[in-house]
Amino acid sequence: MSLLRVQGLHVEFPGEQARVRAASNVCFSVDRGQTLGVVGESGCGKSVTLRALCGLVPEPGRVRAGKVCFDGVEYEAAGEGLAGLRGEKVSMIFQDPASSLNPVLSVGTHLGEVLRVKLGYSHKAARAEAIELLGHVGIPDPAKRLSSYPHELSGGMRQRVMIAMAIAARPQVLLADEPTTALDVTTQEQILKLLLRLQAESGMAIILVTHDLGVVEEVCDEVVVMYAGYVVERMSVDELAGARHPYTRGLIAAMPQIDAQSMPTAILGQPPSLAELPPGCPFAPRCPEVREQCTSIDMQSLTLTGCACPFNAPENQDAAGIQHEQPASGPNIALQAEGSPT
Amino acid sequence: MSATAVTEAAGQVGVAGVALADEQTGTRRRGGIGLWVGCGILGLVLVSTLVVNVFGVGSPDRVDLLNTLLGPSGAHLFGTDNLGRDVFLRTIYGGGIDVEVGLVTTIVPFLLGMAMGVVAGFFGGWVDSSLMRVIDVVLAFPFIVLIISFVTIFGVGLTGVYVGLIVGSVPTFARLTRGEMLVLREQQFMMAARTLGYSNRRIIFKHALPHLVRSNLVFAPSNMLANILAVAALSYLGLGAQPPTPEWGAIISEGQSYLLNAWWIATLPGLFVVVVGIGLSLIGDGLAERLRSRTG
Numbered sequence: 003m004s005l006l007r008v009q010g011l012h013v014e015f016p017g018e019q020a021r022v023r024a025a026s027n028v029c030f031s032v033d034r035g036q037t038l039g040v041v042g043e044s045g046c047g048k049s050v051t052l053r054a055l056c057g058l059v060p061e062p063g064r065v066r067a068g069k070v071c072f073d074g075v076e077y078e079a080a081g082e083g084l085a086g087l088r089g090e091k092v093s094m095i096f097q098d099p100a101s102s103l104n105p106v107l108s109v110g111t112h113l114g115e116v117l118r119v120k121l122g123y124s125h126k127a128a129r130a131e132a133i134e135l136l137g138h139v140g141i142p143d144p145a146k147r148l149s150s151y152p153h154e155l156s157g158g159m160r161q162r163v164m165i166a167m168a169i170a171a172r173p174q175v176l177l178a179d180e181p182t183t184a185l186d187v188t189t190q191e192q193i194l195k196l197l198l199r200l201q202a203e204s205g206m207a208i209i210l211v212t213h214d215l216g217v218v219e220e221v222c223d224e225v226v227v228m229y230a231g232y233v234v235e236r237m238s239v240d241e242l243a244g245a246r247h248p249y250t251r252g253l254i255a256a257m258p259q260i261d262a263q264s265m266p267t268a269i270l271g272q273p274p275s276l277a278e279l280p281p282g283c284p285f286a287p288r289c290p291e292v293r294e295q296c297t298s299i300d301m302q303s304l305t306l307t308g309c310a311c312p313f314n315a316p317e318n319q320d321a322a323g324i325q326h327e328q329p330a331s332g333p334n335i336a337l338q339a340e341g342s343p344t
Numbered sequence: 345m346s347a348t349a350v351t352e353a354a355g356q357v358g359v360a361g362v363a364l365a366d367e368q369t370g371t372r373r374r375g376g377i378g379l380w381v382g383c384g385i386l387g388l389v390l391v392s393t394l395v396v397n398v399f400g401v402g403s404p405d406r407v408d409l410l411n412t413l414l415g416p417s418g419a420h421l422f423g424t425d426n427l428g429r430d431v432f433l434r435t436i437y438g439g440g441i442d443v444e445v446g447l448v449t450t451i452v453p454f455l456l457g458m459a460m461g462v463v464a465g466f467f468g469g470w471v472d473s474s475l476m477r478v479i480d481v482v483l484a485f486p487f488i489v490l491i492i493s494f495v496t497i498f499g500v501g502l503t504g505v506y507v508g509l510i511v512g513s514v515p516t517f518a519r520l521t522r523g524e525m526l527v528l529r530e531q532q533f534m535m536a537a538r539t540l541g542y543s544n545r546r547i548i549f550k551h552a553l554p555h556l557v558r559s560n561l562v563f564a565p566s567n568m569l570a571n572i573l574a575v576a577a578l579s580y581l582g583l584g585a586q587p588p589t590p591e592w593g594a595i596i597s598e599g600q601s602y603l604l605n606a607w608w609i610a611t612l613p614g615l616f617v618v619v620v621g622i623g624l625s626l627i628g629d630g631l632a633e634r635l636r637s638r639t640g
Contacts, residue, residue: 056539060530061468085541094539101532106554115550116540167540177539 004031004071005207006175011068011079013047013054013231020277024050024063026231027302032224034174035201037208039222039239041215041253043273047231048211052177055209056092057085073174090120093168097180099160103152109136109163110148116170135166140196158189162196169200176201178210182217194221215257218242227253230274230284232301234310246309249285283311379630382565385623393439404429404437404590413606422616423608425599434590435613441591442617445502446572449509450564456510457517458560462548464518465525476522479515487512491574495583502575505584509571520563521556528552558635565628569621576617592617 013025025047032038040048054065068079072087088094096102103112113132117123123131129148136144139162152160161181168176178197182190198221201208212218218225218239225242227235227250235247245251252269259266271288274280280287282297289296293313304310395401408428416423422431460479464472482490491508498504528534537547572592578584579593587594592613599609 058535058538088539088541090541094536096532096536098532102536104533104537104551107551115542119546120541164536167536 004033005073006209007031007069007071008051008055008079009069009071011051011054011070012066013050013059013063014066015063017277022276023231023279024276025054027304028068028228028231028233029305030224030226030233030236032175032207032209034207035205036223037198037201037210037221039218039225040209040211040228041213041218041225042228044213045273045276046228047276048228049179051228052094052179052209052211054079055177056088056094058088090171091173092175092177093171093173094177094179095161095164095168095181098184099157099164100152100184102164103160105152107151108148109150109152109155112163112167113148113170116167120171131170132166135170136163139163139166139169139200140192141166156189157185158192161185161189161193165193165196165200169204169206172204172206174206176206176208178208180211180213183213190217197221215242215253230279231276232284232310234285236308246314247285247311248289248291248314250309252288252290285311376630376634378626379634382623382626382628382630385619386627389439389620389623390443392436393443396433396436397440402430402433404434405588406430413602413609415606416608416612422612423606425606425609426602431595431599431609431612434595435592435616437590438592438595438613439620441502441585441589442572442575445506445509445575446568449506449513449571450568452510453513453517453567454560454564457514457519458521458556460514460518461521461523462525462552462556465522466529466544466548466552468529472522475518479518482511483515485512488574488577491578492583495578500583500586502585505575505578509574513567513571516563516567517560520559524556524559525552528555562628562632562635565624565631569624569628572624573617573621 008031009029011025011028012023015022015024028047028051030038030040040051042048050059050063053059054068055070057065059065065080070077070079072091103109107115110129110132113135114123114125114128117128117131118125132148133144136147141147141159141162147155147159152163155163165181176197181197182193185193194217197208197210200206210217210222219242222239224236224238226233227245227247229249235245235250237245242250242254245254249269252267255267256269257266269288274284274287280297282299283289283301286292286296291313295312299310299312301310406429408424410428411420411424412426412428414420414424414428420430420432422435425431425434460475464475485493490512491505494508494511495501495504498507534547534551537551542551575584576591576593576596579591580597581593582597585591585594587598595613596610596617599606599611599613602609603611
């Protein structure tokens with residue numbers, strides 16, 4: 003039984019002509035102590051999905067449908083989502099540590115507030131715990147740093163403070179929205195290691211949104227690949243190299259390799275406008291393996307087990323337009339049965 | 345040759361460095377001086393007004409018919425008017441009304457406007473729309489016309505002026521705050537505060553308010569100046585404070601008929617108002633400078 007399971011999440015924004023579907027039929031799950039990577043191009047609905055989980059979809063967006071099952075309790079995502087849990091059971095860290103701390107409040111105020119408001123610490127106890135937390139996330143001389151303001155800290159330090167705030171209430175799920183994108187590579191490494199260490203200590207689940215497949219390979223257990231608001235493939239990280247969906251393979255081919263002779267190959271074209279998605283598979287217009295049936299794939303009612311592309315997923319060879327209604331028996335088994343990708 | 349070149353270069357660097365440092369401290373000191381001069385002027389006016397009004401030094405209405413229309417001198421700094429009243433004393437007493445009007449019609453709209461702006465900007469949607477339409481209605485009236493209409497409702501005197509100035513000043517503060525709040529709402533640290541599960545009240549008061557106070561504080565002296573000038577103008581027109589109340593606009597109005605043979609009655613209180621205005625402007629500028637550099 004997984005700790006957090008998301009099913010059929012739909013997020014919409016009212017557009018000028020048509021509704022913009024930022025996330026459609028998003029399904030994934032994550033277990034205790036596991037890290038789920040969410041990858042995809044910019045604007046494919048990764049961040050909006052995370053925000054929907056805490057009921058923080060930016061105005062005027064709306065969660066249209068979906069269920070979130072957290073620790074055995076089911077929530078309707080269309081309402082407040084996990085809003086009631088945020089800060090205690092679910093925490094979030096953001097992409098840009100430069101702007102995720104309030105410039106007029108000191109580090110001590112930031113941390114102390116979390117502890118006092120959410121956990122009922124006294125002023126004195128909060129201070130002691132804040133020092134403890136800062137030390138824990140690897141900030142040297144934590145007692146002195148309490149009186150520092152965000153602008154006095156480096157990017158990595160700010161992200162550490164942010165992480166300290168996020169883990170203060172010992173959440174069970176940490177939503178990390180590109181936590182290392184704004185940091186340089188060395189700091190990125192440190193922050194990822196810190197997250198893994200904290201995860202090993204507390205057994206929390208991490209959902210990590212990123213652009214970087216390298217990061218995914220390094221830290222994640224499971225991967226969800228998103229395209230144009232849809233989840234197109236779900237797999238364990240070991241299977242990333244043998245990914246089946248043409249989009250995932252395109253992403254991997256577009257990664258620069260240090261030792262490779264050839265240049266990375268780009269995926270031609272642009273992602274479709276979310277207001278006017280092509281019928282059927284959203285990747286069809288850019289897909290190198292596109293077939294006639296691609297336009298009739300029913301992405302809306304698909305229960306994804308492995309790969310959304312019926313021509314690359316072994317369990318659905320019968321035709322396009324079918325519903326992949328197989329129980330979640332685990333994508334790996336199905337994928338392994340088929341062998342190498344075409 | 346190379347040695348001299350090096351020392352020369354070093355000297356130039358040194359000179360440039362010194363010049364740079366001077367320039368920096370210079371600008372900083374200039375910004376600071378403006379603020380202190382402004383505070384000094386306002387402080388002096390406030391203190392003298394308080395002392396005179398509270399302890400009653402002389403009487404602004406004491407008529408001395410043997411000494412009418414005397415020019416400025418050591419005994420009568422601004423001279424005397426057609427009834428022999430000391431113009432300087434009347435001006436200082438007048439500060440009581442003008443500064444009070446200025447302060448009240450700035451502090452009340454400051455709080456009211458900020459509250460409206462914060463609510464409108466934070467919650468958005470229909471709350472925002474309805475509050476902003478109310479403010480648009482107020483702004484649709486020319487400032488002076490708005491106040492005169494309130495004077496018409498409440499009758500000639502200071503009550504209408506107070507109400508009019510407060511109503512007329514709220515929109516600017518509200519719009520300023522709303523604009524800042526809209527920007528602030530999209531900031532990641534506001535989002536972060538919400539993901540931590542803080543209540544709206546906490547987010548507004550603790551996380552947003554320190555940012556919003558700044559711009560309002562910078563604008564407040566300008567608003568106070570505008571309102572002091574407005575009350576003086578209304579009294580000059582005979583709609584505000586009534587004679588023989590010592591009020592800057594009223595004093596100037598009374599002295600107007602004697603402008604050709606006793607210029608000091610209207611001119612010197614007028615200059616006094618100008619100096620107070622400069623003081624307030626300096627405070628506004630200084631605050632803007634200081635608060636900007638701090639957040640940098």
